[in-house]
Each structure stands twice: as C-alpha cells, then as structure tokens.
Amino acid sequence: MxxxxxxxxxxxxxxxxxxxxxxxxxxxxxxxxxxxxxxxxxxxxxxxxxxxxxxxxxxxxxxxxxxxxxxxxxxxxxxxxxxxxxxxxxxxxxxxxxxxxxxxxxxxxxxxxxxxxxxxxxxxxxxxxxxxxxxxxxxxxxxxxxxxxxxxxxxxxxxxxxxxxxxxxxxxxxxxxxxxxxxxxxxxxxxxxxAQNIAFHEVGRQAVMADPEWRAGRYLEEGTRPEKGLAVARMAAHITYLSEPALQRKFGRKFQDRVAPTFSFDADFQVESYLRYQGASFVERFDANSYLYVTRAMDYFDIAxxxxxxxxxxxxxxxxxxxxxxxxxxxxxxxxxxxxxxxxxxxxxxxxxxxxxxxxxxxxxxxxxxxxxxxxxxxxxxxxxxxxxxxx
Amino acid sequence: MSNAAFLSEPHQSRVDLMLISGMIEPGSRVLDVGCGEGELLKLLADGRNVDARGIEISREGVAKAVAKGLAVIQGDADTDLADYPDDVFDYVILSQTIQATRNPRQVLEHMLRIGRRAIVSFPNFGHWRIRSQLMFGGHMPLTETLSYSWWNTPNIHFCTIRDFVGLVDTIGAIQERASALDSNGRLIRFRLPWWFWNLFGEQAVFVLKRGRE
Missing domain, CATH: 3.40.50.1820 (Alpha/Beta hydrolase fold, catalytic domain)
Known part of the structure; x- marks a missing residue:
C-alpha cells in the first residue's frame, strides 16, 4: 500500500x-x-x-x-x-x-x-x-x-x-x-x-532530528511522527516570538491549577503549561521536515x-x-x-x-x-x- | 533614540511653514528634517507636487505622519544624515529644529551636502522680548513659542539671527535668501539692517547653498 x-x-x-x-x-x-x-x-x-x-x-x-x-x-x-x-x-x-x-x-x-x-x-x-x-x-x-x-x-x-x-x-x-x-x-x-537566529533554528532542527520517530526523515513511510522533537522545537521558538515583559505580564511566576510546587517535573508554572500547549497544538498542523526546510531557507537569507x-x-x-x-x-x-x-x-x-x-x-x-x-x-x-x- | 533633537515646539500657527512651502519649486525632491507629524510635507506633497520625505525623532510623530501616507522615517538628524549620499535632494529643510540638535554645524554641513539648497527656520534668541526677559526679569525666557523651562527644554543650541549668519559664514555657505517674521508672523519686508532683524524678528528663515569649494 x-x-x-x-x-x-x-x-x-x-x-x-x-x-x-x-x-x-x-x-x-x-x-x-x-x-x-x-x-x-x-x-x-x-x-x-x-x-x-x-x-x-x-x-x-x-x-x-x-x-x-x-x-x-x-x-x-x-x-x-x-x-x-x-x-x-x-x-x-x-x-x-x-x-x-x-x-x-x-x-x-x-x-x-x-x-x-x-x-x-x-x-x-x-x-x-x-x-x-x-x-x-x-x-x-x-x-x-x-x-x-x-x-x-x-x-x-x-x-x-x-x-x-x-x-x-x-x-x-x-x-x-x-x-x-x-x-x-x-x-x-x-x-x-x-547569527543568533540561525542558532535558535539549529536548536529546533536538532530537536526534531533527535526524536527517534523522525526516522532520518522517512517517518511518513514508516507511519511514525516526530511529535516530541517538533513540539520542543516549537516551544523553544515560541519563547523567541514573545518578550520578557509580555511573559511576565501574562504568566509571571503563577502556578498552573495548584497553589504550591509539586516538587516534580510537572508543568507547575503557567508558562510551562502554555508552552506545552503551544508545542502540542503545533504538531497537529505542521510537518516536521517542512520545519527543517523552511527554517533553513531563512538561515540562508542575506540580500546584501x-x-x-x-x-x-x-x-x-x-x-x-x-x-x-x-x-x-x-x-x-x-x-x-x-x-x-x-x-x-x-x-x-x-x-x-x-x-x-x-x-x-x-x-x-x-x-x-x-x-x-x-x-x-x-x-x-x-x-x-x-x-x-x-x-x- | 536617546536625545531630543527633533522635538520642535508645539505649533498652532506655523507661518514659517507657509513661507517655506512657497520657496520650494514644484516637482522637486525635498527632505524635511524634524518633520514632526508632517504638516509641511503634506502641504508640499498636496499643493506643489513635491517628492517629499521626512525624518522625525519622535515615534508618535512618525506614526501620525506615516498614517497620513507620508514617506517619513524615524531617525535623528545628528546621526542619520551622514547615511545619505551627496546631492539626492533639491531642498533639505530644517524648520524650528536646529536649536535642538547636538551639533548644529555638522547638521548644516550635511544638509548642504545631500541637498542643493538648505532651508533653515529657527526662533531668534535675539528678539527684544527674549532680551528683556533676561535683562529685566533675570530669568531664562519663556514665550508662547518657547514654552519649556530651562531644565526640561530640548532646545540646547539657541542662537540669534546674527549668530546664525556667523555659522553660515564659518562653513562657507552662501545665503540665497533671508527673511524674518515679526511676533505677529508677518514678514519683515524691507531690507533693513541686521540689528533691526535681530531685535524685531521673532523667527528667521534662511535659504542657503554651498559656497565654492
């Protein structure tokens, strides 16, 4: 098939x-x-x-x-x-x-x-x-x-x-x-x-390629999806689209649905929960390989x-x-x-x-x-x- | 932007703008340095078919000018004029702004380099009212057009008409035209001696061109 x-x-x-x-x-x-x-x-x-x-x-x-x-x-x-x-x-x-x-x-x-x-x-x-x-x-x-x-x-x-x-x-x-x-x-x-933007993109690409489900780019044939890697890439990138004052205003150090830290690696903070949501919803609509190619295109851009x-x-x-x-x-x-x-x-x-x-x-x-x-x-x-x- | 080089006085009746716009040949290329919200540019673009550009330091001024459809960029006369190539404009205008620049001489020299003509208007610090406030009041002058206190004014390089003529001579520029406006905004028409202009002119407008090298 x-x-x-x-x-x-x-x-x-x-x-x-x-x-x-x-x-x-x-x-x-x-x-x-x-x-x-x-x-x-x-x-x-x-x-x-x-x-x-x-x-x-x-x-x-x-x-x-x-x-x-x-x-x-x-x-x-x-x-x-x-x-x-x-x-x-x-x-x-x-x-x-x-x-x-x-x-x-x-x-x-x-x-x-x-x-x-x-x-x-x-x-x-x-x-x-x-x-x-x-x-x-x-x-x-x-x-x-x-x-x-x-x-x-x-x-x-x-x-x-x-x-x-x-x-x-x-x-x-x-x-x-x-x-x-x-x-x-x-x-x-x-x-x-x-250089800083190329660096951020490289982090995102490495996150995608480090996901074992990426399968050297052949995940569509193999029926897998590098969702974790792509989500991490999106989470990191998303931070760069915002600003410290905006994050502070929106989330500060507020907890997510709890009043005290859980002393675990759960998403205790609202900002963590928000980023996880951004990552998870992104993988629903975007192809991991496309992410590699389009970020690369931006890296090569230099009109001068x-x-x-x-x-x-x-x-x-x-x-x-x-x-x-x-x-x-x-x-x-x-x-x-x-x-x-x-x-x-x-x-x-x-x-x-x-x-x-x-x-x-x-x-x-x-x-x-x-x-x-x-x-x-x-x-x-x-x-x-x-x-x-x-x-x- | 750290300095306030383009903060011109709030202007209700900018007679000098009408005067300046009348000096511009239709169809020419103009750069208005410190254009504020673009009143003069609008006058020029609509009325005289001029290719009018502006630089303004205040973000609000630029936003309002661009929203009017004017080609205005946010920038600083003291630093940004150096980026323009020679002879790209027919006129470079500096209206009510020279007193707020850090280096008026350099600004004027750049204006004469990038434009064939420079038009400068400024408040005359030699006007009798200003002199009398200092002489009889013993304080820094405050007038309708110069409404800042000494400690918050962006105007750091005031000059009199006579002072300005001195700078023009120093940089070897040629005066093509000089006018003074009295406190009612009326042109002082007669070719009166300098001391008269310097005492009764509230504002001055000069058209300059490059001297022979």
Whole structure:
C-alpha cells in the first residue's frame, strides 16, 4: 500500500497532498530552478485569493506568510478551524481591504499546506520526498510566487506585504523584481538572518532530528511522527516570538491549577503549561521536515551577500515605495535590523517610511491588533493606492 | 533614540511653514528634517507636487505622519544624515529644529551636502522680548513659542539671527535668501539692517547653498 493511500485511509485529510485551497500546477515545461542548482519539476503551488482583480489588473496584493504560516490568511483555517492568521489586517473593510484589492497568499515552496515540499509525493519514487527534497531559499520561494503571479495573468503587484520570514520575501521581491512591485511592506524583518537566529533554528532542527520517530526523515513511510522533537522545537521558538515583559505580564511566576510546587517535573508554572500547549497544538498542523526546510531557507537569507556585500546595491534606483515597521520589544528582528534596511533604502534613493511601534508583545506583535500598526499600514496603503490611481 | 533633537515646539500657527512651502519649486525632491507629524510635507506633497520625505525623532510623530501616507522615517538628524549620499535632494529643510540638535554645524554641513539648497527656520534668541526677559526679569525666557523651562527644554543650541549668519559664514555657505517674521508672523519686508532683524524678528528663515569649494 502506498503512503498516500495509508494517509487517506487513516481518514486524515492531508493538506500537503490534498489542500483545501486552489492550486496551480507547473508541469515539466515550467521547472523551478533553485539556488542550490537543483531543479524542482513538476511542482504545485497552493494559494488563496480574496476580492476581485480589476480590469487594469492593477490592484493585486501579495501576502507572504511567515515560517509556520500558510495561505489561509483571511479565511477559517481548514486544519485548526481558527480565523485566518492575519484577519486583523486583511479582509473586507480592513487595512488590506478585500473589497478594494485582489489579495493573493500562497503557501511557500517547502511548506506543507499543498505547495510542493518534503511531505509531497516525489513523482520519481511515489513516496514522500522527505529529506530528498532539495534545500530551498527565500529567493526560490519568491521565484515560485513570481511564476504563480504570472500564471494568474498579473504583471505588477500593487503591494507585497509580509512579516518576519514574510518580510524577507517582500525584500526579495523588491530586490529581484523591482519593476513588478509598486509598494512593499516588510514588517518585523531583516535583510539577513542573524547569527543568533540561525542558532535558535539549529536548536529546533536538532530537536526534531533527535526524536527517534523522525526516522532520518522517512517517518511518513514508516507511519511514525516526530511529535516530541517538533513540539520542543516549537516551544523553544515560541519563547523567541514573545518578550520578557509580555511573559511576565501574562504568566509571571503563577502556578498552573495548584497553589504550591509539586516538587516534580510537572508543568507547575503557567508558562510551562502554555508552552506545552503551544508545542502540542503545533504538531497537529505542521510537518516536521517542512520545519527543517523552511527554517533553513531563512538561515540562508542575506540580500546584501547576493549584491556584492552592499545592501544599498540591492535597491539602487528602485521606484518601489517602502513601509518598514519594527517593534520595540522584538528581540528576534530588532529595530536595528530595520534601521539598517532603511539606511540602505535611503542610500538607494527609495521612497521609504519607517516606524518603530511601541509594543511589549515581542516579535509576534506584527500578527496582533496593534492600533499603531493598523494606522501605519492603513495610511501607507491608502497613499499608495492614490498614487497608483486606485480610487474608491 | 536617546536625545531630543527633533522635538520642535508645539505649533498652532506655523507661518514659517507657509513661507517655506512657497520657496520650494514644484516637482522637486525635498527632505524635511524634524518633520514632526508632517504638516509641511503634506502641504508640499498636496499643493506643489513635491517628492517629499521626512525624518522625525519622535515615534508618535512618525506614526501620525506615516498614517497620513507620508514617506517619513524615524531617525535623528545628528546621526542619520551622514547615511545619505551627496546631492539626492533639491531642498533639505530644517524648520524650528536646529536649536535642538547636538551639533548644529555638522547638521548644516550635511544638509548642504545631500541637498542643493538648505532651508533653515529657527526662533531668534535675539528678539527684544527674549532680551528683556533676561535683562529685566533675570530669568531664562519663556514665550508662547518657547514654552519649556530651562531644565526640561530640548532646545540646547539657541542662537540669534546674527549668530546664525556667523555659522553660515564659518562653513562657507552662501545665503540665497533671508527673511524674518515679526511676533505677529508677518514678514519683515524691507531690507533693513541686521540689528533691526535681530531685535524685531521673532523667527528667521534662511535659504542657503554651498559656497565654492
């Protein structure tokens, strides 16, 4: 029995193989050339879209998702049943107004929600790729998105938006396809992944690979799941998305359903219980191998290195309008990173807005309903729409 | 940001902004250093089709300006102007801000490097009311436009019109235009002697360009 049948017979709707969203297939005539030199073909992109493309095809907005995000930006998530991950920002009447703009969001290459990745079936073997999947980069993700946009008949994007790894894709779009990007909003991101961030990712990957259920990446065929390893990876990562003040405010040293320590290794503290919950719920929706590949893609990201070591060169004479946003308590992508980016954009003569938003919610703040974030992004988008001739 | 270089005075009637905006050629590229919430930028972008950018130190100011759709970045005149390449702007404006910079000379030199013209407006510390407060009141001057006490003011480098002209000469810049506004915000029109401007001008606006190297 093939793995595919095993999964189907188990009654699990496997989003990696059978996503609950539209897909675009790219056959042998349209291979994806990867930075590693490998060629991915055939491949599939799973994506969502909202709103209507106008006659001039000038109102398309591309949303780029972060490490563990997916294409379900503004609809109920088919796996978790929760709201879309950026429904605070995207939707009818929201800053990125789906009544005005044609909004597209696609699952990244290497993901596990229907775009080709390590959990997809390798056409050569009939089994999941696993670690036979080629290592991909942020630029590969963007190259694939560009093929999707072209297949949708869209020449230029009105705006490309994303936070964290999504912000990296935004920057890559602006550097690789400046003529296709009218405006860009890289939020809570950086032009390169820092040593500290690579270090955190390595901890997560080692946790996954140390789980005996990982089976050298072939767990799908063997019918196991490296849930413990992936949960630990998520728990460690989740700490980096928050901040000490936020953890203190939310949990402090409060006990979980008890009044005194149990003198055991139970989750005595609320913060422990919270992290365990984060880990456990994550493994329900994310593929362990995808986690390895997508974190790796972020590690390799360094736009300046792709442009002779000078970040400003990546954006020289760009016509794209930029809005860069950072958050005071984000220690994963600190304001200094955004500032370096802004300096480079200025040196390249770009039109750029930059604001550091005061929030104690850490890196995750970009996903939350922060009033200042809404005002900033809303103002920027509205002004860009006027400049683009997208009247009400 | 540790210093307060861009905290300009709260302004109800910024006549100098109207004056400055009238000095800008339509269609030019402008950087407003210490742009606050972007009043001048908005005036320029809407009325004169200007490619207007701003730098502002206060987070609130930047957030409000960006929400208006203006291209404003959070930054500090004393440190960030150095990052701009030469000759990228037609005008670099510093309105009511020079007195709050740590190194006014360096800021002015950078402005003249990155822009073809520098426009500077500032409160004249030589105005007769300020002089009389110090002379007869014996205390640091407090006026409607300069409302801080000596111990909480972000304004650390006050100058008179005559002082400013001295700095312009020191750095070898050329005055293209100079105007003074009286306490009612009216332009002092006549080409009166410096001592008159220095005594009756409450604010001054200078247009400068680079001198010959």
């Amino acid at each position: 093939t793995t595919r049948r095993k999964i189907k017979e188990a009654g699990i709707r496997n989003q990696a193989i059978d996503p609950a969203s539209p897909v675009m297939q790219f056959g042998a005539d349209k291979p994806l050339m990867l930075d590693s030199g490998a060629v991915l073909s055939p491949f599939t992109i799973a994506y969502q879209h909202y709103g209507t493309l106008n006659a001039a095809r000038s109102n398309a907005v591309l949303i780029c998702h972060a490490l563990t995000g997916d294409q379900h930006v503004a609809n109920k998530n088919p796996v978790t049943g929760k709201d879309g991950w950026w429904q605070t920002l995207v939707g009818p009447g929201k800053c990125i107004d789906t009544d005005r703009y044609f909004v597209i969001c696609s699952n990244v290459i290497g993901g596990c929600m229907g775009t080709t990745g390590p959990a997809s079936i390798n056409p050569v073997t009939g089994e999941p790729y696993g670690t036979d999947f080629p290592v991909v980069t942020i630029r590969d993700m963007v190259r694939a998105q560009a093929m999707l946009i072209e297949a949708l008949g869209i020449e230029t994007l009105f705006c490309v938006v994303g936070g964290s790894m999504g912000g990296m894709q935004v920057l890559e779009w602006a550097a690789s396809y400046p003529e296709k990007v009218f405006s860009a909003m890289p939020l809570a991101t950086a032009a390169k992944h820092s 290195a792709d442009h002779g070591g000078q970040l400003a060169k990546a954006f020289m004479n760009t016509k794209t309008r930029f809005c860069v946003v950072s958050f005071t308590s984000d220690w994963l992508f600190p304001t200094a990173d955004s500032r370096a980016l802004v300096h480079a954009l200025n040196a390249g003569g770009a039109s750029v807005s930059f604001v550091e938003i005061d929030s104690d919610k850490g890196h995750d703040a970009f996903l939350l309903d922060e009033p200042e974030l809404m005002a900033t992004t809303g103002g920027f988008i509205a002004a860009a729409a006027r400049a683009r001739g997208l009247g009400r």
